[in-house]
Amino acid sequence: MAKGEQTRSRLLDAFEDLVIEHGERAGTLAATADEAGVSKGGLLYHFGSKDALVQGLAERLEVFAAEEERRLSSLPDVLEVFLRESVAANQPFDRTYLALLKLGQLDEHHAAREALARLDDHFLAALTQALGDPDLALLVLRVSDGIYVRTALGGSDALPADSVDRLLALLATLPR
Amino acid sequence: MAKGEQTRSRLLDAFEDLVIEHGERAGTLAATADEAGVSKGGLLYHFGSKDALVQGLAERLEVFAAEEERRLSSLPDVLEVFLRESVAANQPFDRTYLALLKLGQLDEHHAAREALARLDDHFLAALTQALGDPDLALLVLRVSDGIYVRTALGGSDALPADSVDRLLALLATLPR
DNA sequence: GTCTATACTGAGATAGAC
DNA sequence: GTCTATCTCAGTATAGAC
Numbered sequence: 001m002a003k004g005e006q007t008r009s010r011l012l013d014a015f016e017d018l019v020i021e022h023g024e025r026a027g028t029l030a031a032t033a034d035e036a037g038v039s040k041g042g043l044l045y046h047f048g049s050k051d052a053l054v055q056g057l058a059e060r061l062e063v064f065a066a067e068e069e070r071r072l073s074s075l076p077d078v079l080e081v082f083l084r085e086s087v088a089a090n091q092p093f094d095r096t097y098l099a100l101l102k103l104g105q106l107d108e109h110h111a112a113r114e115a116l117a118r119l120d121d122h123f124l125a126a127l128t129q130a131l132g133d134p135d136l137a138l139l140v141l142r143v144s145d146g147i148y149v150r151t152a153l154g155g156s157d158a159l160p161a162d163s164v165d166r167l168l169a170l171l172a173t174l175p176r
Numbered sequence: 177m178a179k180g181e182q183t184r185s186r187l188l189d190a191f192e193d194l195v196i197e198h199g200e201r202a203g204t205l206a207a208t209a210d211e212a213g214v215s216k217g218g219l220l221y222h223f224g225s226k227d228a229l230v231q232g233l234a235e236r237l238e239v240f241a242a243e244e245e246r247r248l249s250s251l252p253d254v255l256e257v258f259l260r261e262s263v264a265a266n267q268p269f270d271r272t273y274l275a276l277l278k279l280g281q282l283d284e285h286h287a288a289r290e291a292l293a294r295l296d297d298h299f300l301a302a303l304t305q306a307l308g309d310p311d312l313a314l315l316v317l318r319v320s321d322g323i324y325v326r327t328a329l330g331g332s333d334a335l336p337a338d339s340v341d342r343l344l345a346l347l348a349t350l351p352r
Numbered sequence: 353g354t355c356t357a358t359a360c361t362g363a364g365a366t367a368g369a370c
Numbered sequence: 371g372t373c374t375a376t377c378t379c380a381g382t383a384t385a386g387a388c
Contacts, residue, residue: 004353023283028381040383042354050382104329105278107199113329120326135342142322142343143315149325150296150318153280153289166311167318173350180371205364216365218372226364 008046010036012056016099020152024102024109029053051111057100058115064093065119069126078130079140080168086144087151087164102152136174143167184222186212188232192275196328200278200285205229227287233276234291240269241295245302254306255316256344262320263327263340278328312350319343 001009014035018027029050033043047053072078088094097119104112120141127137147164177185190211194203205226209219223229248254264270273295280288296317303313323340 007353023281025282025284029383030381038353039355041356044383045353045355048383101325101329102281105199105281106201108201117330135346138339139319139343139346142326143318144322145325146318146321149277149321153277153292163314167315170311170315170350174346183371204362206362214371215373217374220365221371221373224365 004046007036007038007042008056011038011043011046011053012060015053016057016095019099019102020095024106027053051108054103054109055111057096057103058111061093061096061100061115061119064096065122068093069122072126073130078127079171082127082140083144083147083164083168083171086147098148098152101148136171140171143171180222183212183214183218184232187214187219187222187229188236191229192233192271195275195278196271200282227284230279230285231287233272233279234287237269237272237276237291237295240272241298244269245298248302249306254303255347258303258316259320259323259340259344259347262323274324274328277324312347316347319347 011032015027015032018031018035029043030040032053033040036043043053047056072081075081085091085094097116100112100116103109104116124134124137124141127140128134131137131140187208191203191208194207194211205216205219208229209216212219219229223232248257251257261267261270273292276288276292279285280292300310300313300317303316304310307313307316
């Protein structure tokens with residue numbers, strides 16, 4: 001990886017971390033640059049504005065999502081994996097998703113909302129195909145979003161360890 | 177209602193509207209005061225700080241939630257009503273919930289997150305009793321949250337009109 | 353490719369008049 | 371109980387050195 005690419009990636013990581021850990025207000029240019037070990041000017045060389053930073057995350061989501069989808073399509077129990085990872089929320093994909101979910105709440109971060117909407121469409125199609133039922137697919141997506149928000153809101157204790165197991169057991173009783 | 181109470185309520189309405197319609201960044205003291213037809217100084221007489229404004233919404237949620245719960249407990253199909261109203265998102269309760277959901281994404285709005293957590297506990301207990309199954313109750317709550325976030329993100333077209341019907345039909349097939 | 357210095361803006365909040 | 375004026379601070383962004 002070229003040095004420039006590396007710095008860009010470090011900056012996105014830093015931004016992501018700050019937003020997830022301390023909310024979007026904490027993801028200032030100064031704090032992000034600091035966390036990534038560059039100066040504000042350094043950051044602005046790579047991402048010309050705050051908006052470009054969000055756009056960077058949005059693009060990262062697309063890349064991760066493509067990998068994720070490839071991985072999911074080769075697995076036997078898609079539903080299981082999909083929901084279980086909504087709760088882990090610590091895989092690269094989950095972190096990017098979570099950060100964008102928070103950013104998307106603010107009007108100005110249009111790029112975040114667009115990326116999330118595209119991903120939703122995409123996963124809806126993929127899950128529909130994998131599960132054989134568009135309604136079940138939609139249900140799973142909404143539950144997954146519900147879990148992500150609670151994670152975004154509450155930290156870890158929002159989700160008792162076995163609750164996903166129980167939700168999965170319940171969903172397994174649904175017709176396929 | 178005393179005049180002071182009326183102004184307070186108007187200010188909360190204004191704040192809520194701004195946050196829902198244009199994100200938390202738009203809910204500035206100036207804009208809120210303006211929308212409510214008072215000056216910044218006027219607002220700060222009623223709510224001594226931004227935090228107090230959020231706290232005000234949190235308290236409003238508790239009031240609405242109590243009414244909501246009383247209403248729900250007297251209905252035959254709780255699940256139906258509960259989910260259908262997650263999508264309407266335009267009843268007073270829904271608007272307050274939605275605004276706090278957005279505010280809660282920001283670290284500094286601790287009061288918003290606390291109110292949402294309390295409400296979640298509360299509704300989990302109530303739904304568990306009404307539906308006779310804690311897992312189903314949890315599932316419904318998470319789906320509901322999922323619907324709220326998408327509403328928060330996407331506006332209206334995020335939810336095809338009949339999608340809630342289909343989700344309900346699916347959930348109805350689950351054991352009670 | 354990265355840094356320092358600095359301009360500009362808008363937010364929250366205080367003081368005190370009416 | 372509400373208004374105007376003003377202070378302070380932090381955030382984005384620019385310019386230009388290295």
